[in-house]
Amino acid sequence: MLVVGLNGSPKRNGNTAFLLKEVKKNIEELGGEFEIIDVQSVVLDCKHPFCMECKSPCDQNCLKGTKLEEAYNKITKADAIIVGSPVYFGTLSAQLKCFFDKSRYIRNEKKWIGKIGAVATVGASKYGGQELTASTIQNMLMVHGFNIINDGYEGFDSGHFGVNAQEPANEDRFAIKRAKVLAYRIKQEIDKKR
Numbered sequence: 001m002l003v004v005g006l007n008g009s010p011k012r013n014g015n016t017a018f019l020l021k022e023v024k025k026n027i028e029e030l031g032g033e034f035e036i037i038d039v040q041s042v043v044l045d046c047k048h049p050f051c052m053e054c055k056s057p058c059d060q061n062c063l064k065g066t067k068l069e070e071a072y073n074k075i076t077k078a079d080a081i082i083v084g085s086p087v088y089f090g091t092l093s094a095q096l097k098c099f100f101d102k103s104r105y106i107r108n109e110k111k112w113i114g115k116i117g118a119v120a121t122v123g124a125s126k127y128g129g130q131e132l133t134a135s136t137i138q139n140m141l142m143v144h145g146f147n148i149i150n151d152g153y154e155g156f157d158s159g160h161f162g163v164n165a166q167e168p169a170n171e172d173r174f175a176i177k178r179a180k181v182l183a184y185r186i187k188q189e190i191d192k193k194r
């Protein structure tokens, strides 16, 4: 079981990273592997961090041999991904948006269809847009054909919209609990596919 966590924050050890590490801890306890990708650094490894739509259909030239290409390959190998984002102006970080825009060729190749996708968000405010951010990311994953899962687990409860926290995330006991439930749910979904 390989799970990839995308850290969409520019901070490697911030609140988003904390949430991903909580899921990681639980996935590892369940016998899985969890790898965190620093989205900003892989996107910045390309000459143009944005999709410039230089060719249509995309020939992937802009990312050949980059860390971004490696990150996409890692997702292709993974059983599930968790997209983690800080809330920026009520939505996902620009880093994550670039990451997904540049993955358009993978969509054409249909490589991520049916893969499990979940979401973790964190904002400074109590109602700062965490659920809107989660929903936007879920829609983005849907465009790739991911099977979206929430933070519900039969042995616990039905959950809601994923792991959504208020900073400081390490003091958000509810979000920490949801990160644990999400890990169980991910394992269950992966087991169902085997």
Ligand SMILES: Cc1cc2nc3c(=O)[nH]c(=O)nc-3n(C[C@H](O)[C@H](O)[C@H](O)COP(=O)(O)O)c2cc1C
Pocket (backbone or CB within 6 Å): 009, 010, 011, 013, 014, 015, 016, 017, 085, 086, 087, 088, 089, 090, 091, 122, 123, 124, 125, 126, 127, 128, 129, 167
């Ligand atoms: C550009 C920017 C925009 C932000 N917009 C929001 C917002 O709309 N709602 C909110 O609750 N927090 C907002 N924040 C605060 C971050 O979401 C919050 O500090 C979060 O914990 C950062 O996560 P990180 O530590 O993983 O980077 C914003 C922060 C920045 C830098």
